[in-house]
Amino acid sequence: MNDIKIKNLWKEYGDNIVLENINLDVKAGEFVTLVGASGCGKTTFLKMLLGTEQPTRGELLLNGKPIPSEPGADRGIVFQKYSVFSHLNVVENVMLGEEFKESPILGRCFGKKRQAIRERAVALLEKVGLDHALTKYPSELSGGMQQRLAIAQALIKQPQILLLDEPFGALDPGIRSDMHELILDIWRETNITIFMITHDLSEGFSLGTQLLVFDKQRHDPDQPNRYGASITYDIPVGRSRKQSISDIQEKLTTQQVKQND
Numbered sequence: 024m025n026d027i028k029i030k031n032l033w034k035e036y037g038d039n040i041v042l043e044n045i046n047l048d049v050k051a052g053e054f055v056t057l058v059g060a061s062g063c064g065k066t067t068f069l070k071m072l073l074g075t076e077q078p079t080r081g082e083l084l085l086n087g088k089p090i091p092s093e094p095g096a097d098r099g100i101v102f103q104k105y106s107v108f109s110h111l112n113v114v115e116n117v118m119l120g121e122e123f124k125e126s127p128i129l130g131r132c133f134g135k136k137r138q139a140i141r142e143r144a145v146a147l148l149e150k151v152g153l154d155h156a157l158t159k160y161p162s163e164l165s166g167g168m169q170q171r172l173a174i175a176q177a178l179i180k181q182p183q184i185l186l187l188d189e190p191f192g193a194l195d196p197g198i199r200s201d202m203h204e205l206i207l208d209i210w211r212e213t214n215i216t217i218f219m220i221t222h223d224l225s226e227g228f229s230l231g232t233q234l235l236v237f238d239k240q241r242h243d244p245d246q247p248n249r250y251g252a253s254i255t256y257d258i259p260v261g262r263s264r265k266q267s268i269s270d271i272q273e274k275l276t277t278q279q280v281k282q283n284d
């Protein structure tokens with residue numbers, strides 16, 4: 024099991040308090056969606072789960088132990104901007120992570136080992152609907168195809184936790200709904216824990232099982248960095264809807280207006 028427990032977590036950059044007093048329990052296999060005003064610290068939060076940023080204070084526990092302070096194969100991430108390698112073709116992009124794991128110096132395997140990695144990569148590309156484009160380069164792919172590739176790239180390491188930072192934000196609505204189906208299929212098949220940032224509250228409600236709203240509870244107009252955001256709503260969704268979308272939407276809009284003042 025990969026339960027996550029967060030206790031009184033703070034993140035500060037110098038005198039900019041980004042996150043304060045974050046407390047959270049996430050059971051393995053949840054699909055957690057994160058919403059909040061721009062700049063309130065959602066990406067920073069994902070980076071702490073990934074291990075590329077460290078909390079200033081507090082505890083971030085995975086199965087009762089501190090999350091390792093560096094990225095590991097158990098946690099994969101997909102960003103909004105395409106994070107694939109432009110000089111590698113589709114199948115090579117997916118194989119790369121595994122080749123580096125097997126051969127850290129060369130980053131390339133040979134013979135049967137390479138063949139086995141290739142077969143796994145092709146199977147994943149089939150799952151994300153890119154098996155017809157194995158030898159294409161990223162510049163030849165649409166935005167949706169590049170995000171499918173980035174998802175396959177993250178999945179080849181068989182992570183227990185998948186972190187998605189607005190993965191569909193740049194895509195057209197039709198493509199987005201295809202991507203929703205894809206990510207839900209992957210989540211159901213693998214029982215992986217997903218954390219996904221979105222600016223679209225209805226996406227957060229419809230995809231997630233647990234919706235988190237990040238917001239500042241205290242605000243000082245003269246010192247905007249004095250207080251950080253915390254989790255103001257932690258709602259089970261998909262099962263029950265205790266709060267309405269419009270209620271939360273109103274709070275988010277108010278927060279955005281305050282930040283823009």
Ligand SMILES: Nc1ncnc2c1ncn2[C@@H]1O[C@H](COP(=O)(O)OP(=O)(O)OP(=O)(O)O)[C@@H](O)[C@H]1O
Binds near residue numbers: 041059063066
């Ligand atoms: N490496 C860093 N050094 C200093 N400040 C940083 C660093 N990374 C992020 N910040 C600051 O932390 C705050 C939160 O940024 P973050 O990117 O986490 O917000 P966000 O909620 O993901 O925003 P958006 O929705 O616009 O992507 C911002 O004020 C940002 O300037």
